[in-house]
Amino acid sequence: MTTTTDRKLNFSAGPATLPEPVLHQAQIDIWDIAQSGIGVCEHSHRGPVFGKVVEETISNCRLIGNIPDDFEILFMQGGATLQFAMLAMNFLGNGETANYVDTGVWATKAIKEAKKIGNVHLAYDGSESNYDHCPTDDAIQAIDNAAYLHYCSNNTIYGTRFSRPITSVSPVICDMSSDIFSREIDWKSFDMVYAGAQKNLGPAGVVLVVIRKSMLEKCVDTLPLMLNYKAITQKGSMLNTPPTFGIYLMGEVFKWLLSEGGLQSIEERNERKAGMIYNVLDSCSDFYTTFAQVESRSRMNISFKTKSAELDALFLEESARMGMSGLKGHRNLGGLRASIYNAFPEEGCARFAEFLDSFASTH
Numbered sequence: 234m235t236t237t238t239d240r241k242l243n244f245s246a247g248p249a250t251l252p253e254p255v256l257h258q259a260q261i262d263i264w265d266i267a268q269s270g271i272g273v274c275e276h277s278h279r280g281p282v283f284g285k286v287v288e289e290t291i292s293n294c295r296l297i298g299n300i301p302d303d304f305e306i307l308f309m310q311g312g313a314t315l316q317f318a319m320l321a322m323n324f325l326g327n328g329e330t331a332n333y334v335d336t337g338v339w340a341t342k343a344i345k346e347a348k349k350i351g352n353v354h355l356a357y358d359g360s361e362s363n364y365d366h367c368p369t370d371d372a373i374q375a376i377d378n379a380a381y382l383h384y385c386s387n388n389t390i391y392g393t394r395f396s397r398p399i400t401s402v403s404p405v406i407c408d409m410s411s412d413i414f415s416r417e418i419d420w421k422s423f424d425m426v427y428a429g430a431q432k433n434l435g436p437a438g439v440v441l442v443v444i445r446k447s448m449l450e451k452c453v454d455t456l457p458l459m460l461n462y463k464a465i466t467q468k469g470s471m472l473n474t475p476p477t478f479g480i481y482l483m484g485e486v487f488k489w490l491l492s493e494g495g496l497q498s499i500e501e502r503n504e505r506k507a508g509m510i511y512n513v514l515d516s517c518s519d520f521y522t523t524f525a526q527v528e529s530r531s532r533m534n535i536s537f538k539t540k541s542a543e544l545d546a547l548f549l550e551e552s553a554r555m556g557m558s559g560l561k562g563h564r565n566l567g568g569l570r571a572s573i574y575n576a577f578p579e580e581g582c583a584r585f586a587e588f589l590d591s592f593a594s595t596h
């Protein structure tokens with residue numbers, strides 16, 4: 234992987250670091266894609282050049298994610314936040330109830346939106362443990378015959394993740410915004426997965442939705458077309474002008490993931506990257522506190538703090554002088570957070586681990 238750069242080490246939680254080869258290619262294609270004499274943002278979405286981009290993006294997405302044929306791949310807009318409402322509009326019918334697992338801010342927001350549409354059963358309430366871990370199956374009290382179960386696989390703010398998918402008798406819908414394609418996905422455990430692109434897939438403004446075909450039959454026909462998964466599927470994600478640049482760039486990220494050896498090798502690298510950082514945090518445990526319980530630690534977002542708010546502020550100052558950016562914790566949690574999505578270089582994690590160590594010894 235190319236890591237030679239004079240740019241900063243960007244630990245932003247999203248929009249986040251993109252792979253360098255993708256950015257270099259995009260610079261070329263923004264001017265003139267596929268020697269067409271026209272830049273990628275200037276092509277008609279109905280023309281052959283962009284048609285090829287969409288086709289390749291879908292086929293590479295299927296390849297990289299090992300997505301079975303009974304799932305549709307859709308590109309949508311409105312962020313992951315629109316999905317919170319939309320999935321309930323489509324799948325939470327009159328008189329039905331959906332199971333929701335609350336593991337923190339984004340999962341809570343999904344619950345709030347669903348409650349505007351229908352009945353929600355809180356199958357797990359993480360607020361009781363301050364959202365410091367993700368539950369195992371036996372701690373989830375789901376009701377039978379639910380329309381679906383919704384959860385969030387990686388909690389961007391708290392830095393927690395599910396180490397394995399939830400088992401459920403009802404269809405499972407998962408917000409994977411902050412860890413999609415950071416590890417392999419067992420599609421038997423999911424009926425719909427969605428992710429805003431701006432962390433692991435591309436730029437903000439496009440959302441990837443992977444949905445089991447059988448779910449489409451349940452979509453509510455009276456919904457406006459732009460809010461109906463079936464209508465969007467029938468038009469190949471082109472009911473209106475799609476976010477063409479976002480789809481293109483996602484396609485380039487998929488090509489990069491393939492060139493890096495696919496999800497298995499990405500997952501191994503992510504384990505190494507997060508491991509380097511957690512190792513230092515653990516070895517300096519009298520100085521740093523990690524937010525997540527060990528078994529729920531995210532490999533994408535590492536939320537931690539030093540011994541005081543003053544030292545946290547100094548940490549931000551000193552790390553900034555070392556060319557590190559985006560380390561301030563989310564306003565809900567405070568402290569510090571290092572987001573190290575797929576495209577964040579392994580060498581950057583090594584540099585950060587060194588910095589963590591030397592900051593703790595100096596202060």
Ligand SMILES: Cc1ncc(COP(=O)(O)O)c(C=O)c1O
Pocket residue numbers: 247311312313314315339385387388389390408409410411429430
């Ligand atoms: C897990 C998760 N879900 C949903 C969202 C909301 O995404 P969007 O801003 O695309 O609506 C975020 C944003 O950070 C997130 O981390």
